[in-house]
């Protein structure tokens with residue numbers, strides 16, 4: 578039996594201020610994204626047949642492979658943060674800079690030349706490079722060792738200068754920051770630490786468009802989620818969703834939040850267990866590239882400490898199982914093309930529900946026949962070679978040899 582680790586926070590305080598993730602802000606930011614010509618709400622897929630099979634009330638999966646043609650949700654954060662940076666630089670309100678104006682020659686001339694710098698496992702950098710390219714500005718992107726060539730090429734297609742370093746993600750972040758400081762470039766990172774909090778908070782706010790769409794769709798269907806599962810690297814995405822859903826479902830309506838990480842680099846799991854910010858350095862290897870981060874976003878960690886009940890960590894075979902199950906659904910359910918980081922929570926939880934071995938975890942999470950589960954498939958097949966190796970050829974099997 579492959580191992581799933583769990584740590585739970587029994588007395589969460591609901592104290593950290595999450596008003597920056599409230600419904601009004603989300604609505605305003607969704608309107609900003611909705612003005613992009615490539616905007617289209619991504620599908621919220623209902624897997625009712627699988628829910629029956631696994632003896633839960635219902636299962637919903639938000640499919641972010643359709644986001645702006647970029648195969649992942651991350652562009653929502655980078656595009657909103659860069660919009661805010663541009664508006665600030667021009668002394669304007671972002672409301673007066675809808676997409677067509679933001680990318681116009683008038684604005685380009687007013688701004689002059691700008692260079693945006695970031696580090697990425699793939700998806701965030703692609704979103705930053707895409708936005709910079711739309712603005713006819715430059716971008717420089719650093720990527721960690723082991724990065725798939727397809728992810729490099731997708732960022733280069735956005736006219737970015739990409740360098741793969743023999744470093745891990747967190748070391749790439751430091752190098753990107755130093756380069757930006759030395760040259761007066763704009764550093765746009767999707768994680769925060771003491772003294773670097775404003776831009777990462779905008780990025781987290783940008784991610785709310787996705788949760789806002791989920792919320793609207795569930796409201797239309799008159800469905801109330803009981804459990805929301807979120808994958809985490811540095812925790813920005815998870816905290817943005819936790820903050821938003823805790824705001825829109827207050828009090829007794831609050832869903833149970835569970836955070837999922839790779840077991841080889843589980844900085845939020847460890848930080849919840851020890852109740853202090855744990856940094857994981859050195860070398861680690863996981864197929865969940867987007868979740869391979871060892872240093873929690875400080876703001877996100879405060880949100881998760883105060884609002885998330887459970888933290889899980891598991892190995893690559895669970896992510897692979899999630900990819901296969903989403904790509905080959907039960908008859909009558911729709912398929913979702915989901916990548917390694919996108920499918921991780923789904924892979925873990927469907928195993929928990931299906932196998933008696935994990936009954937204790939199922940109980941601890943409070944899952945039963947009335948539960949309504951929400952997952953976010955945060956990316957599609959962003960590394961197609963690995964996707965085919967896993968989904969077609971059965972790499973990273975769930976079953977022990």
Ligand SMILES: Cc1ncc(COP(=O)(O)O)c(C=O)c1O
Nearest residue numbers: 809810811812813814867955956
């Ligand atoms: C596809 C995907 N899912 C989830 C995450 C995790 O987001 P965060 O680092 O904000 O926790 C990432 C981060 O790059 C990602 O690319």
